[in-house]
Amino acid sequence: MGIRNNAASAGKICLLVILLLVGLTVLGCIGIKTAPEGGSGGTIADGTLFLSPAIKQAGGFGCAPPSGGGKLVALNASDGSRLWEVPLEASKPAGGGFGCAPAVTPVAIYGKPAVAGDLVYVGGYNGKIYAISSSSGALRWVYPREGNLEPIVSGVVAALGKVYFGCSDGKVYALDAATGDKQWEFATGDKIWSTPAIGDQTLYIGSFDQKLYALSAADGSKKWEFEAEGAIVSAPLVYNNMIYIGSIDRHLYAVDAANGSLKWKFLADKWFWTRAVAHNNTVYAGCFDGRVYALGAENGEKLAEFDLGSPVYSWPVLVDGSIIIASEEGKVYTLDTADNQIELLADVEEAVYAPLCASEGVIYIYSQEQNLHALNAESGARLWSLTIK
């Protein structure tokens, strides 16, 4: 090591190594997202597709603002033409201490918008619920009117004249659908990211406290609770007086809707994150292990399993007796429930996390690349693709 000024060189090298260590440590964060991106997937009502696009974070430590997101967009479902869009922004900067946080930041929306009457409802990661006119995009009300709740990851359900959602503060809220006034709240033991489901005047919702709750939709009183072995993030499926719900403990549970008793449970290799779909007395559940399991609704017997090659995050949809399901890497499959045969419908070649939606033989898939793809549900032909951000 032909060194001149060895001591100084060694000192400098040590300094460089320390700085490199700091640099690498910081760079180690790349790939670990620090800001929510959202991306809600679509909901269709009266030929209009409502969607909240994902936010693309600039990343690194630059002052570049995040791209897209923070809005509710209404599109013509037939051709994707934009009808209106409403910005949803947090008034307080959410940036770090780099002195360049923008005055307002886009709000990440994870849950599917819900439509009831002439209003569309979305819950934001900024802890607000927005009620917006489905025809004009005018803001009708916001909850809470002052301040914010904890982040809302759960989707919103609008039914029985109320709007229901779970919050990261561990509470389930019911608001008056017309005015946004709070009707009741119910506290669980931990965060709620699960989207609720309604069946027979009962609201079912899972919590990080590892429990599935059945609450009276009218007043929020608890009917029963069921304890799983791990936190529950997925949305419950109500089907034939049973509740089917997956957990990050790798089980899919079937629980009696009447009393919360366990009927059966099925163990997979990884988490169940997405909601299951049921048809013909069979439950179809996508899993992080890259498989879709077809299970007997009555007894949990495994009828078939299908390897999609990458995890399943997005909610599948049922279209004319076929389950349409997308894998994370963007492959879209159609699963014929009559004979449990699966075939590749299309490959959008982009990551898909958002729930799928379908209407009149068209599948709408929103990717994390901020593209909305409309596919023919039978042939898989791409009808149109749009960048929505």
Add this chain to the structure above:
Amino acid sequence: MGIGDIWNLIAMQPMINTLIVLTSYLLNSFGLAIIALTIVVNVLMYPLTMKQIRASKAMQDLQPKIAELQKKYAKDKDKLAKEQMRLFKESGVSPAGCLLPLLIQMPIWIALFQSIMRVMAVIPENLVGLSQYLYSWPVVYSTLPLTNEFLWLNLATGNIFLALLVGGTMWVQQKMVMTSTADPRQQTQSTMMLWMMPIMFAWLTMTFPSGLALFWVTSNVIRISIQYFVTGWGGLVKSAPKKQVGRDKKYKERIAQVEEAPEGADIVVPSSTEEEGLSYEESGGKRQDRGGGYPKSLRAIRRQPRRGRGHRRKRG
């Protein structure tokens, strides 16, 4: 299998799952798990850390001699390099001695850092990402997601108290290893480092989840303890050095042997600190050396009887 997969398999997965299991056994407290794992990793790295500190210490002890050589051979760079190499060789100090242990430790620290970030999984994207690192242990699945509350802190957000603690402990650690030098340029560099690093880390702490701050504070406290064990308070306390005992004394004797060799000897011909025109403190002698800076390679040499001033050392 790519490099990323190998990294995940050998570093991230063990670290992440250990953190989760520790959380489960430590009252479901992620904060306690971070502290515990940081201590465990530090214990495992103790030999390397000691090696690094000792090498740095030995390097610091040679600074007065190096400064003198630089002064003496300012116009002859080749001679300077040659003499410096000889000084390092004779005193058993390697200029890169502090590098290797640091390089070996680096990936482990990065893995620990990344693991803490991943396990916190504040936003949905991170929780989804975490799923690919988990072992099929029931305790792992039943413990997740972790709660981010620890004492009065939310480990998912920045905290000014922890930021100050990170900056403060880092400053103390830096100050302990800081050495005085006659070279004003080096002195400026050292002072800059003394303030820049703590300020930079405190700033980073404010922008990162405070779970990381907990990791940094714990690491710094451990490093301060080890440093104290090896060198005493070092540059932190400007007091007269304690009576040298044990290995430190022997190490000093060996350095003195090198220093006392006569002009023109095959080994480097140093002069005493008085000859350099430096006071004891200016020469770095103010440090309380507790023996840790003693290089292994000097052990054999130190058994030789000390030669008097002017004695020409035989080679071979």
